[in-house]
Structure formats: structure tokens, C-alpha cells
Amino acid sequence: MRHSFHVRVGPVSFRIGSAWPEPIRQLRALYRDYPQDVGVPDFTVRLAPSRPWRRWVRPSVMIEGDYVIPDAAPLPVAHGLLAAEMGMNLQMAMGQRRFLLLHAAAVARDDRAIVMTGESGAGKSTLAALLQARGWRLMADEFVLLEPSSGLIHPFPRPVSLKNGAIDVAAAAFPDAHWGPLMRDTPKGAIRHLVPMPDGLAAGEQPARPVLLLFPRFGLAAEQRPVGAGEAFVRLTQASTNYVILGERGFAALTGLVRGVTRAAIDYPDVETAATMIEALW
Amino acid sequence: MSATRYRAPPAADVVLADLDELVAVFHRASGITHLVAPPVPDLLAAMAARWLTLDDLEREFELVDGDRDGLAAMLDEMAIAGLIERA
Known part of the structure; x- marks a missing residue:
């Protein structure tokens, strides 16, 4: 080309x-x-x-x-x-065949990671982006890479695709951030890409062990409930684009993930509340 | 007419993972994942590579006055899902 x-x-x-x-x-x-x-x-x-x-x-x-x-x-x-x-x-x-792909976001501290998954629009990208201001490094937005052989999450720190109101919220939280151009009137409204903070980029090849699996929902009163391993497994098979293709490797990776982590669904009205809930679960 | 018999794959052909109250079953021959509840894992273990009739299963599990229709319906569902064979 x-x-x-x-x-x-x-x-x-x-x-x-x-x-x-x-x-x-x-x-x-x-x-x-x-x-x-x-x-x-x-x-x-x-x-x-x-x-x-x-x-x-x-x-x-x-x-x-x-x-x-x-x-x-x-x-x-x-x-x-x-x-x-x-x-x-x-x-x-x-x-992608090397990793089990999960439609999710992930943040980490040192070598321990939180995987956040949920429907489109549940606010996981925005939450992951804003958690960077609270001591978390961004590992992934959109795709979380789970390595079947090790059970580790590998970083895939693409720029975070923020939409509409989330753009201004993130711009206020990260005045020095590096951004892509603002694109208006896309099929999903206004979109702007936020490059992860330097610590996330610097740790771009450091895998982390997943310890918490979160199903966040933004815009609701604060509430938390545990999620059974069976429910988490079903929801993650639906959130994976290559679970079926990976066959038994995918099965072992996903059952290992849901059994090895704390699992919780949280509703939150604002990021401050979510961050507090996460610190308690962590 | 002989009684309907059922057979599950050999134990080495399925992978089971406990997920709290449920069990995920990976069926190697088809590559399909099943999510099942008790007593399906026990049935799979009892029938692994063995043809058994309803009578055999009732004896095996000591089902006295058991829900025979319920057991038959469950086995039929497992056969339709491809987890066991029926003959």
C-alpha cells in the first residue's frame, strides 16, 4: 500500500x-x-x-x-x-490463537491484575482509564489476553476508546495525557483515544496474575454481589471471541481463571465509589 | 424388545471442572463445552465406557422408589446434547 x-x-x-x-x-x-x-x-x-x-x-x-x-x-x-x-x-x-481473548479491560498493581468485563456501555473502559489516577496501571482495554499455559494476563495497552461524556471526564482527570484526534459523528457518537499513562506503556511486556474478576455497571446506586464460578464462566465464554477455536486450551484457561479469582458484580454511581469498592475487594 | 441402553465416553475423553454448584464438562470428541449440575457428573462417571440400562443405573445408585421417569428424561437430554450415546 x-x-x-x-x-x-x-x-x-x-x-x-x-x-x-x-x-x-x-x-x-x-x-x-x-x-x-x-x-x-x-x-x-x-x-x-x-x-x-x-x-x-x-x-x-x-x-x-x-x-x-x-x-x-x-x-x-x-x-x-x-x-x-x-x-x-x-x-x-x-x-488470535496464542491467547484466550476476553472482551474486557484490565488494570494491575505490580504483578496482580483485575479483569473487568461486562456489556458494551457498562463503563468498563472509562473505569479502567480513570483508575489510572488511583494507583493502577492500565493493562488492556477492549481485549484482555489470557495465556493458557501460564494463566497470566499479558498486557495489551492499546489506546482507550472513550466515547461522548467520558471524553471530558477523562480529560479533566488527566490534563497531561496524550490523545488521538476527536472524531465526531461516528456510528457510536464522538470518540477519542486516550493513550495509557507511561507506567502502563512501560510495563507493556510484564504479565500479571489475575486476582479479581469484576462485572461493573455504571450509573446505579452502589451495590455489590458475589458472582458464582458457573455464572462467571458462562459470561466469559460469551465475552470471548476465540474460546471455541482454542478448544481444550481455552476450556482449561477459562475454568482456571474463574476458579482462581475473587468474583464480584458491582454497581456504582461514580468512579470514587467504584475505586473504594475495588480496594475493599482487592 | 430390549431395554434402552446408555453409554458415556471413557473418562479420558471428557474434562471436568468444578465451578461452585455447577460442573463444566469439555467433551474432547466434539470440542463442545457443557455446563451441568449434579447428578450428571456422577452419571457420566458411572456410565463411562459402559453400556447401562435404566435398571442398571437404578441398582448402581441404589435408587429405591426413585424418579425413574425423571432419570430417563435426564439421560435423553444428555444424549441429545451429545454427552452420552443411546442405543
Whole structure:
């Protein structure tokens, strides 16, 4: 492709090619503090025009790569960074075999990690991002990588995709943070990517042992309940994109995870409350 | 007509993991995960690589005045799920 960019996030390397320079320029700026890996990439994403003339006329981006969604709607080139991020997620979701992938966020202190999972919109990205201001390093947003052989969580500290109101909240909490461009009117509203704090990036290759599995829900009065291992297991199989593909390795990894951690569902009205509840569970 | 017989896979062909009150069963032949409650794990162990009838199972578990219809229904469900064979 005409323009390209290589980057390593935790143990995974990506190559992103683009027909336009702008998405690559934005990626270089967003990922400026990540290793710019130029070896053979684990995954390739291509941002290509939806029709040849769409490179110039109302440019619109199709996400291509090792894996594609055939009927995905193209995005305007102004959202090219979002397309690249979606493409990276797609390659991971479809192609990752080394780790059990959980749709979740994770934070850690030293070598002990908390995995937070839940439905989209439950607030786990925002909570994970804001916990960075309270002594936690961000290990992952979107995808948590569980290594079947060791039971450890490996960091995958991609920029956190924050939406709408969460953008201003995080901007106030981290005035010196490094951000991607604000993208308005995406299919999910306004989106802006927050690069994890330096401690999260510096520990980008340090795995941690999961000790707490949390099912947080934002916007409700503070409440906490234990979650049975069976329920946690079912919810995590649903939150994994490659559980079935990994077969027995996935089964052993997931049953080992839910049996080895404290499990709790928490409802919280604000991050302060959530942080207090987490400290008590921790 | 002979009685219906049931057989579970050999113990080495399933992996069991206790999850509090439930048990996760990984069936190696199909790659399918089942989440089951007692007494299914006990039934799987009793029937592992052995053809047994309802009478055999009642004797094995000493089910006196047991819920024979309930047991038959459970075995049928396990057969439909692919956890055991029925012949």
C-alpha cells in the first residue's frame, strides 16, 4: 500500500497500510510512544477505497486485511483512525490463537491484575482509564489476553476508546495525557483515544496474575454481589471471541481463571465509589 | 424388545471442572463445552465406557422408589446434547 505503519502493542505486532496519508499520520502521532516494530507483523490491516474513485471523490474507507467483514459499511476517511483501530480489533478477534481473548479491560498493581468485563456501555473502559489516577496501571482495554499455559494476563495497552461524556471526564482527570484526534459523528457518537499513562506503556511486556474478576455497571446506586464460578464462566465464554477455536486450551484457561479469582458484580454511581469498592475487594 | 441402553465416553475423553454448584464438562470428541449440575457428573462417571440400562443405573445408585421417569428424561437430554450415546 502507498502508506504504511508498523506498531507493537504488548506481544502483538501490526502493520497498517492505507491508500491515504492522513490515517497513517494520525496513527504515528497516537502511537508515538509504542515500539515501532518493523519485523514480520502478526496481523495486517489495510484501509482501502470502497471503490477506486473513492480515493478522491467523497473518500470512504473499507477495512481489509487478513480477516474481513464482507458487508461492513465504509467509513469516511476523516474517521480513518477509527477504521484502523476497528481493523486491528477485527484481526485480533478473528485471528488470535496464542491467547484466550476476553472482551474486557484490565488494570494491575505490580504483578496482580483485575479483569473487568461486562456489556458494551457498562463503563468498563472509562473505569479502567480513570483508575489510572488511583494507583493502577492500565493493562488492556477492549481485549484482555489470557495465556493458557501460564494463566497470566499479558498486557495489551492499546489506546482507550472513550466515547461522548467520558471524553471530558477523562480529560479533566488527566490534563497531561496524550490523545488521538476527536472524531465526531461516528456510528457510536464522538470518540477519542486516550493513550495509557507511561507506567502502563512501560510495563507493556510484564504479565500479571489475575486476582479479581469484576462485572461493573455504571450509573446505579452502589451495590455489590458475589458472582458464582458457573455464572462467571458462562459470561466469559460469551465475552470471548476465540474460546471455541482454542478448544481444550481455552476450556482449561477459562475454568482456571474463574476458579482462581475473587468474583464480584458491582454497581456504582461514580468512579470514587467504584475505586473504594475495588480496594475493599482487592 | 430390549431395554434402552446408555453409554458415556471413557473418562479420558471428557474434562471436568468444578465451578461452585455447577460442573463444566469439555467433551474432547466434539470440542463442545457443557455446563451441568449434579447428578450428571456422577452419571457420566458411572456410565463411562459402559453400556447401562435404566435398571442398571437404578441398582448402581441404589435408587429405591426413585424418579425413574425423571432419570430417563435426564439421560435423553444428555444424549441429545451429545454427552452420552443411546442405543
